[in-house]
Structure formats: structure tokens, C-alpha cells
Amino acid sequence: MDGHKERASEAFFGRRRGKALRAAQIKREETLLPLLKLDLSKPAPEQLAELFFNGDAPHIGADVRIEIGFGGGEHLVHEMDRFPQTGFIGVEPFVNGMAKLLGALEGQKQRLQHIRLYDDDATELLDWLPSSSIAGVDLFYPDPWPKKKHWKRRFVNEKNLDRFARVLKKGAPFRFASDIDTYVNWTLFHCAHHPDFIWSASTPDDWKLPFQEWPGTRYEEKAMKAGRTPAYLTFVRK
Template sequence: MSENSQHEAGKAFFGRRKGKPLRDRQARNLEEVLPALAIDPFGPSPDDLRSLFAAEVNTLRLEIGFGGGEHLLHRVREEPATGFIGIEPFVNSVAKLLGQVEGAEPDNLRLYDDDAVAVLDWLPAASLDQIDLLYPDPWPKRRHWKRRFVSQVNLDRFHRVLKPGGRFCFASDIDSYINWTLLHCRRHGGFSWQAKTAGDWLTPYDNWPGTRYEAKARREGRSSAYLTFLKI
């Protein structure tokens, strides 16, 4: 199967949608809190993406696969003038994030709880300042590599929605996925890797809060790479 056909053939880039049963409060948050933050990528695309937010924002950032929300909420609180769109298809992770904002929903945050491809295809061209893909599902078995989110077709999507000079940031502790991403971005030709020395890509991003996936990697003896690409 070619990369260009993987999504259309129904091969999702994520695995299971739900884990252990939700507690009553978590289920209630999905019903009552999520709709206030959710975007609808099947409706009309906004002319100005800033209109999605109650806050006055001047930059726009997308995080694909926010997990438990540690990084996303850290950035949301750190950068009130940035509008954030967070995407996470795993129900339990969405519920965890909602539990942290319940009753004080940030006005610079919007969420989507399904496939990121729908949002990427809905966003206006040249509308984002940054895309974060942090510790994505590595699909470690070779036969599953075609399901990795970094692909030529998704890099085309990134390139379309990023502003000129916009950033694509990728972090992983899986060597094969790090190499995969570097090779795919080089092959694409629309992204410039910003590392000048080894220390550049082994050093976490500024004000990095860490994530639970990163903590697990450290416990298991794996280091991480933090790759930054600019749209050219």
C-alpha cells in the first residue's frame, strides 16, 4: 500500500480508541465540557483561524496526539496569546485533560477527539505557526511502519497548513522513527532541519515540561531526540 492511499483505505494512524472504563465524572466531562472546547472539522473552514478562540491570539499552534495533556496544558498556560488546537483520539487521554481544566476551560484552547487528518484537511492554507508531534505511536514492527503519522502525504498536509517559516517539531525515543522522520522530511523537500550540532537535537525544547511517555522512556533506558524543521 502506498503512503498516499493509507488513510483513504481506512488505515488509521492511531491504535485503540479506549482503555479502561471511565469514571462517572470523566464520562460527564466528555458529555459536558468537551463540547464547549470541540471544533467541527466537517463544517465550513474559518477564514481566520483566530476566530475559533475567545482569547485574542496572535499565533496558532497544533498538537497532534496530546496524550494526557501534560505538554499541551503547560503551553496553553505559558502562552495565553497563542491559540492551541489539541488532537487526541484516545478517549481516556481526552478525559484526563478535561479533568484538569474542568470549571476553568482555557479560552485559547480547542480540541478534537478523532483523526488528525480530518483537521489538517479542514484547516485553511498557511494558517499555523507550529505543529507539534510529540512521542507519536511508533508502530515499531516493520509491517506497521506504513501507519506512522510521518509520511509523504501527511508532510504535504503539514506543508499546506503551515505559514512560511512555520515550525514542525517532532520528539521520539524510538531510533527507527527518528531516522524515518529525518529521511521523510529530507525526501519531501519542503522542510529544513534546524540542527547544527548533535546537541541541538538531543536538547529538549525551551521550557520543556516533559511527558509521561518521556518519563517511561527514561525508566527503560532510552534517550530522546527533539527535531525541529522549518517550512521552506
């Protein structure tokens, strides 16, 4: 979208940095990230597979997926290895999370061929993408903003669902996972009232079942040890 730089960030994420990065992590941030980072100052290609061309014959098919807030990148790497012909765009403004993913990508030619990254506000990326260009959006364990006065900062809201609906292809999934029951209910409510999405659940227990070949995450493991039950929701773009 033209003028994306002029608008203020909607800031659905919290802090940007945690522990100080090690020297090797800083080097990857300075050398590897610029090679993979999307440049939103240039128009998005109509065919998103072009984002992954590297001078060789195209190796990415028509499907490009997004994971917003990938944390340490465990699930993103898992899916990249499962689907080597799919292009992936990972969004993570938390510097330490990006550093972990870059460590898993360094020297891995196959992975590097089908990943692009963005380290800022995901709404800027969504507004930049062409309509009906994305084969799936994943949003796992986003910041729940538990205080009522902060609920407006939850990523799932009417405006962002409009964004998802614009970029997703017909029939493409929006997948959501959380261990915070109020955010699960919030997401179900907003998606149920959005005209472009339908919950794909076919049985009452579907929300308890992890996604296919779900690898889990470190955050999820901590949540379960603390006695919180994760929910796994899939909504389909009509």
C-alpha cells in the first residue's frame, strides 16, 4: 500500500528486545537479515513467488504463507522443512526471537531459498501484500494483553480480520493458537461475527486437537506445565 511508512504503527506487540545478543547473533542480524528482509518501500510483486527468486530457476510454487509473531521460529522452521515448495514470510518484531530464527537458517541453503522476513509491525506487511495472494496465515500464542484496558491491542480485531480477508485466497486458513481462554473466546467471537470467515470445527472437541504434525513450542510447553490448556482454532476464508 502506498504511504505505509507515513502512518503510525498500530503496535500490537510489546517489548522489542530482551537479553543482550551475543556477538554471533549480532553478526547474523547485520549480515543475514538484510538478505532476507522484505523491502516494503518497493511495490509488492503481483506473483509473490517472485520474492523468492535468487537468480536461479524458480523453486517456489504458487503458495506463500505467513506466520505472524513466530517467537523462536520452531514452528516456522518445521513447516518450511515440511513444505519445501512453499514460500514463507515470517514476521517477528522481537529482536531476540528473530536472532534465534536466523541461527536456525544460517548455512541452511534449502531453508534460505524459501523464507523472507519482516521485523516490524505485521499490519504494514499485510497492507503491502496484493489481494488474494496468501495461502495461509498463522498466529500462534500472540500477546494476550490480559488487562481489559489493553484489549484494543490484541491482534485479532475487526480491522485485522479485514486485512486477513483481503490477502487470503478463497478457502485459505487463518490458524490461531492460545492458552489464554479469554483470548480464545475473543477470537471465536470476532471471527464468528466477521462475514468472510467460518470456523472449520466439525466436532465439539476440535479446538483441543493440535494442528496436523504440530511440533509444539517452548512457550506452549511452559503454559501446559503451568496448567493452562491450549486451544487450536482454524478459520477458513469464504
